[in-house]
Amino acid sequence: MNTRDPQAMAAAWISQFADPASMQSWVKSVPQTGANPLADILKEAGVGIDPEVLSKLESDYMRQCSKLWQDVMTSKVPAISDKRFSTAGWQSNVFYSFNAASYLLNARFLLALADAVEAPAKTKQKIRFAVQQMIDAMSPANFLATNPDAQQKIIDSKGESLTKGVTNMLADMHKGRISLTDETAFEVGKNVATTEGAVVFENAMFQLIQYKPLTTTVHQRPLLMVPPCINKFYILDLQPENSVVRYAIEQGHTVFLVSWRNPDESMRVATWDQYIEDGAIKAIQLAQEISGQEKISVFGFCVGGTIVSTALAVLAARGENPAASLTLLTTLLDFSDTGILDVFIDEMQVNMREQKLGSGGLMPGRDLASTFSSLRPNDLVWNYVQSNYLKGEEPPPFDLLYWNSDSTNLPGPMFCWYLRNTYLENSLKVPGKLTVAGEKVDLTKINAPTFIYGSREDHIVPWTAAFASMRILNPKKAGRNRFVLGASGHIAGVINPASKKKRNYWSNDQPVADADGWLASATEHAGSWWPEWSTFLAEHAGKQVKAPSKFGSATCKPIEAAPGRYVKVRAD
Incomplete structure (x- = not known):
């Protein structure tokens, strides 16, 4: 069987369920013939399963198979x-329900085998991830021949859904990605990224946007927002009702924001040092200069938080302390626990990237997008295969998924440095181990009260890993750090407007050193965590002053209206 071809895998998988005898044959093939994909994975990894454990798993599996067959x-x-098989088409027909139940039974068995593997934790995690990917791909909901809802749709539409599905698939093949939303419904600067402002500076790395005040007075110290460079900044400024940028402006802050350039060939040799020196540090200096304030509020989201924290550490080594406060949202400084992303990071994979891109080149945005989609394949891949292709449906407009599809490239040298020194070797948290922009990096030297946010269901930055920054920043100044935990995931947890009063969050005013202990004694609150952040920000943003009446300064004159040109450049 070709284990790299989902259609061949599905066909072979379906054939195993004709009767219990063939099921038993399939089970026995795992340790003997390598005909099962899991056997290939285990053999390649050089690991095995205790025979007694395997025997028990097989016995339990056969017992459940027999019961299912008898039913x-x-x-x-x-x-x-399972919600994938919740419709009447699956539930009311014995053939389809048996097919789904067989698949789920098989999936549980495969995952049990993966969990039983005797291997180091990292190897075991990779095996489980590979098995889960295979399981998700083999779902009978993913194939027209075994999806009753898609078949009924063809009948009801007199074949139109099939024609439309093929059209959708061909269009996506041309784009090189699966359509997650109606991309024609959005336009950057028209109905996303619409907060009024002006670009007041640009260089080869970024544009700096200054936003127009919405209040007659503002806090004396401006807020500089540094978003991740792996995606476009407008995740923080989708639409007025869910814009973090607009919320901060409404709370009386003068907001500056970094709009990273989407790298092209001219940036193929750009380094991490340049992102720090010519990017974050330059933006800090510009916010100081334009506002006339020595101290500013500094904000970083995801990789943007890692970048701006590194920049502040570099400035600290130079004797400068520009941050009146620091906000870090779903940010890693300690990379001990990188969650499921760890399956993509090892010496071999990093070395491969370094050989290919370390001296120059671009990491394509679509490759990064595919990696992140693989972390949630049922939600971001197979769900749309079923709806777009099998059923011929058009995905509905959704601003967050439009942003998710608007990927960015990364310069090879910068990307390789980031992989090795953070994810692989976890050197950033070690005082003095790394030299960036000519300075020894020591995050403990950042002297600013810090608001740290994590999302409880985050699969990219586990909330416990975000919490680990509490031990790195302000280590000798108890009480200067505040941690807040929000519900949902990496993005949805952050973009949770206060006006919607949705979800919940946890806070804890007690000095608890470990994440589990913190949560055990935390208080749960209904609604958004944004007001908690607003209160923190206001405490350190200085007195109220008259809102600025114009953009920029004598040396930083407006170049163009927000959101600027850089954010409109697509990677595809």
């Missing part, structure tokens, strides 16, 4: 709770 022979429809 089917008596026309008893198996009970299925």
Whole structure:
């Protein structure tokens, strides 16, 4: 069997469920023939499973297989709770419900085998990830021949859904990605990234946007926002009702924001040092100069938080301390626990990237997007395969998914430095181990009260890893750090407007050193965490002064209206 071809895998998988005898043959093939994909994975990894454990798993599996088969022979429809098979087409037909139940039983068995593997934790995690990817790809919901809803749609539409599905698939093949939303419904600067402002500076790395005040007075110290360079900045400024940028302006802050350039060939040799020196540090200096303030509020989101923290550490080594406060949202400074992304990071993979891109080149945005989609394949891949292609449906407009599809490239040298020194070797947290922009980096020297936010279901920055920054920043100044935990994931947890009063969050005013202890004694609150952040920000933003009446300064004159040119450049 070709384990790299999902269609071949699905066909072979379906054929195993004709009767219990073939199921038993399939089970026994795992340790013997390598015909099962898991056997290939285990053999390649050089690991195995304790024979007694394997025997018990096989026995349990065969018992459940026999029961399932008996139910089917008596026309008893198996009970299925998985949301992928929740419609009447799956639930009311014995053939389809048996198919789904068989798949779920098989999936549980494969995952149990993966969990039983005797291997180091990192190897075991990679095996489980590979098995989960295979399982998700083999779902009978993903194929027209085994999806009753898609088949019924063809009948009801007199074949139109099939024609439309093929059209959608061909269009996506041309784009090189699966459409997650109606991309024609949005335009950057027209109905996303619409907060009024002006670009007041640009260089080869970024544009600096200054936003127009919405209040007659503002806090004396401006707020500089540094978003991730892996995606476009407008995740922080989608639409007025869910814009972090607009919320900060409404709270009386003068907001500056870094709009990173989407790298092209002219940036193929750009380095991490340049992102720090010519990017974050330059933006800090510009915010100081334009506002006339020595101290400013500094904000970093995801990789933007890692970048701006590094920049502040470099400035600290130079005797400068520009941050009146620091906000870090879903940010890694300690890379001990990188969650599921760890499966992509090892010496071999990093070395491969360094050989290919370390001296120059671009890491394509679509490759990065594919990596992140693989972390949630049922939500970001197979769900749309089913709806767009099998059923011929158009994805509905959704601003967040439009942004998610607007990927960016990364310069090879910068990307390789980041992979090795943070994810692989976890050197950033070690005082003095790294030299950036000519200075020894020591994050403990950043002298600013810090607001740290993590999302409880974050699969990119586990909330416990975000919490680890509490031990790195202000280590000798108890009480200067504040941690808040929000519900949902990496993006949805952050973009949770206060006006919607949705979800919940946790806070804890007690000095608890470890993440689990912090959560155990934390207080849960209904609604958004944004007001908590607003209160923190206001405490350190200085007195109220008259709002600025114009953009920029004598040396930083407006170049163009926000959101600027850089954010409109697409990677594809």
